[in-house]
Amino acid sequence: MKIIIAGAYAIGTYLAQLLSRNNNDIILMDDSSDRLEQLGADLDLMTLCASCTSITSLRDAGVEKSDLFIAVTPDESRNMTSCTLAKALGAKKTVAKIDNFEYTQPELEQFFRTLGVTSLIYPEMLAAKDINNGLKMSWVRQRWDVHGGALVMLGIKLRETSEILNEPLKNISGPNDPYHVVAIKRGDETIIPNGNDELKLYDLAYFMTTRQYIPYIRxxxxxxxxxDVKNVMVMGGGRTAVRAVKTMPEYMDVKIIEIDDKRCEHLNELLNEKQAMVINGDGRDIALLTEEGIKNTQAFVALTGNAETNILACLTAKRLGVRKTVAMVENMDYVSMAESLDIGTIINKKAIAASHIYQMMLDANVQNVRFLMNANADVAEFIPSEGAKVTTKPVKDLGLPYGVTLGGLVRNGEGVLISGNTRIEAGDSVMVFCHNVNMKKIENLFN
Incomplete structure (x- = not known):
């Protein structure tokens, strides 16, 4: 698959790394040779120092034969313009990163398609959704709902109070049990488990279940x-914070602590009193946190542009008794450190945006793809075609590649967990988990 990525910034370089794992033909364009030179020599891709809004440069990149053109520069207008040009020159699909929330309105989708922009990516909105999913369940690190909750994936840190530690999974998660453990992160190791694997203290375990059994998992x-989270304190009043607060459940009482007084004034214009109380101050000031009721706060969300500040603030909030913390960590080098410090839910906008774009490179009927950053694993929702190989035999006889497991499926709107005897049917929505496996191998089972 030929993919052109315009913009060697955070999202573009991370996406290039993600896609290069699957042996795609990738060209990364940027008009700064310095940014291109900073890329690791081990990445399997070509670079082109050129402007993405130059027709000549787009042709030099071979845009007329590209399957996907992705514009993720910091300039929204430049992204839109380059996508329009790329589509006109022959690109099959185009994706533009945007900064304007108004563009995401569903009624505008067809309008942008006529302009040549197949899909829009607004990272702040995607991050806000992940933040709120983490806040709705204070005991969960990560939650992902499939088909409105017909299936639910829960990422949970296991503590001493867990009753399912040190037992083979075949004894505690059989065909008749209402959950499957589909992935385990243990230290730096990711495990796609089999029946003989055991859950250990401090594992980050990913459970697949259905909505009615969430209390049982808990x-x-x-x-x-x-x-449960009712009082939320947010440090940093940027775009991600605004989108998160605007979409938080009404029963949550929110305070935003923002150090810039002019930004506070703007936040008061963007948000009404019911959505949030805006406080001008430093979220690292323990006296201020105490005065604003940190002792009665169930969740602390650090969303400043500085990863170190967010991590330290979350550690401080934990020391002050807050059980649920969320930190935005844009520096990938700090993600594993934040996890080892037991920060809680970690938000990385470029990883979230890259996962959203990732699904567009797949040929099979794929509804959703996520990259589980903490576990270094992919989870995708595949829909098998009529006569696809995955529908011809029970799951136990399919010979799935090592590192792949099928967590569950949705059939006629109902979630079903998959066992070895399950027969997958055309039209099912199947959740596939894989670690260190080329996604194209999985596609071949579903096409």
Whole structure:
């Protein structure tokens, strides 16, 4: 698959690394040779120092034969313009990163398609959705709902209170049990488990279940004592914070602490009193946090542009008794450190945006793709075609590649967990987890 990425910034370089794992033909364009030279020599891609809004340069990159053109420069107008040109020159699909929330309105989708922009990516909105998913369940590190909750994936840190530790999974998660453990992150190791694997203390375990059994999962992992989030304190009032607060449930009481007084004035214009109280101050000031009720706060969300500040602020909030913390960590080098410090939910906008774009490179009927950053694994929702190989045999006889597991499926709107005897049917939505496996191998099973 031929993919052109315009913009060797955070999202573009991360996406290039992600896509290069699958042996795609990738060209990364940027008009700065310095940014291109900073890329690792081990990446399997070509670079082109040129402007993405130059027709000549786009032709030099071979845009007329490209399957996907992705514009992720910091300039929204430049992204839109380059996508329009790329589509006109023959690109099959185009994706533009935007900064304007108004452009995401569903009624504008067809309008942008007529301009040549197949899809829009607004990272702040995607990050806000992940933040709120983490806040709705204080005992969960990560939650992903499939088909409105017909299936639910929960990433949970296991503590001493868990009753399912040190037992082979075949004894605690059989065909008749209402959950499957589909991935385990243990230290720096990622495990796609089989029946003989065991859950250990401090594992980050990914469970696949259905909505009605979420309370059961909460019980067996020993998280019933975690209080639900009602009071939320947000440090940093940038675009991600605004989008998160605007989409938080109404029952949550939110305070935003922002150090810039002019930004505070703007936040008061963007948000009404019911959505949030805006406080001008430094979110690292313990006296201020105490005065504003940190002791009665169930969740602390650090969304400044500085990863170190966010990590330290979350550690401080934990020391002051806040159980649920969320940190925006844009520096990938700090992600594993934040995880080792037990920060909680980690938000990385470029990883979220890259996952959203990732699905467009797949030929099979794929509804959703996520890259589980903490576990270094992919999870995708595949829909098999009529006569696809995956529909011809029970799952146990399919000979799935090592590092792949099928977590569950949705059939006629109902979530079903997959066992070895399950027969997948054409039209099912199947959740596939894989680690260190070329996604194209999985595609061949579903086409």
């Amino acid at each position: 019980k067996i992992v020993g998280k019933e004592h975690y209080v």
